[in-house]
């Protein structure tokens with residue numbers, strides 16, 4: 001492939017499109033669009049979210065010690081985008097978008113009802129990265145859309161419908177076709193080596 005240099009920017013994709021749900025000390029819910037999100041440890045199960053230091057979401061997490069990471073589906077894409085356009089310091093994004101909130105298992109954790117996956121976290125620690133704070137949350141529970149599972153417990157990706165965000169292109173996309181089975185598609189190469 002012939003390449004062009006884009007310089008030291010943050011163009012990278014895919015990124016998960018998520019909503020971070022938090023509460024302030026008065027119990028008021030805030031929702032923020034975030035795509036700099038990823039699983040960073042299995043033992044213990046940990047998710048990391050990179051937040052600019054001035055986000056209301058960061059203040060809420062440090063105040064209450066809990067937060068949730070919620071998938072953005074096509075059904076709530078526009079509402080979720082609105083949660084990336086204005087700060088909770090200036091607007092009540094729950095009222096603005098009409099997104100419904102349900103409680104999690106940890107006290108005070110708000111979950112987005114319409115999200116097909118809610119990752120409920122306890123704040124663990126933070127790493128300073130210039131203007132950003134990489135916030136680590138230990139996963140306490142995952143709430144997965146029940147109707148996405150068949151009788152064998154196999155999840156249906158089309159029901160989960162997680163949108164991806166293309167950083168740099170500034171677009172949300174749905175997933176396309178399945179391309180292979182992870183931890184299996186590569187086995188053919190290993191067999192070849194052994195032969």
Ligand SMILES: Cc1cc2nc3c(=O)[nH]c(=O)nc-3n(C[C@H](O)[C@H](O)[C@H](O)COP(=O)(O)O)c2cc1C
Nearest residue numbers: 032033034035036051052055056057084086087088
């Ligand atoms: C697609 C998209 C992805 C975003 N990802 C992040 C992110 O990962 N971290 C961040 O700090 N801000 C991110 N933002 C910006 C915040 O969502 C935005 O500044 C928001 O108003 C902050 O809300 P808050 O102050 O209520 O926490 C993103 C915005 C959009 C539209």
